[in-house]
Amino acid sequence: MKTKSYFFYLALVGFLLLFGAISCKKEDPCESKTCLNGGTCDNGNCGCTERWTGETCGTQQTPKVIKFTKLELTKYPAKTTTGGNWDPSDGPDVYMKIYKGTTLIWTGPVFPFPLDPASGQNPVFSPATKPELTSPLEEYTIELWDKDTAPDTDDFMGGLKFKAYNETNNFPESLRIECTSCSTGYKVDLEYTF
Secondary structure: OHHHHHHHHHHHHHHHHHHHHHHOOOOOOOOOOOOOOOOEEEOOEEEOOOOEEOOOOOEEOOOOEEEEEEEEEEEOOOOOOOOOOOOOOOOOOEEEEEEEOOEEEEEOOOOOOOOOHHHOOOOEEOOOOOOEEOOOOOOEEEEEEEOOOOOOOOEEEEEEEEOOOOOOOOOOOEEEEOOOOOOOEEEEEEEEEO
């Protein structure tokens, strides 16, 4: 009878030691944590990349500045609203303006040659001084103007309101600012600063 008790206690001690070893196993705090958008887990916490924030790096971080690195004119009127030519001898000499509300924040250079609407080519502007949007969540306006010489005043060719950023747009590399019924259209390449 003593032998059976001895084996029983020995088995019980072995079971308790095994159970204790299993229950003492440390769980990896990152095993059940998923970090999104390139984030990495360290000791149960997600370290997010530059553009993302939040517990799992799933929330976009609003940039401090959005810069237009290139502007492409995708649509512009060949004639004035009265059907005349923009300039007497050739196409319009164009430049762009950007407003934040009613405040002018950028005036671009005049495109180096008059536009030829018949060419079907979209003029591309890469100005030395790039437009910077310092309030990415606010609304801006982009306008197209025909440069005239004195005593004539510059002619407004069209403009559009736009927002360059929202909390769910996933940081596009370019933005189209256009509509089917508008006289002008634009495509801009974007650069973000955080």
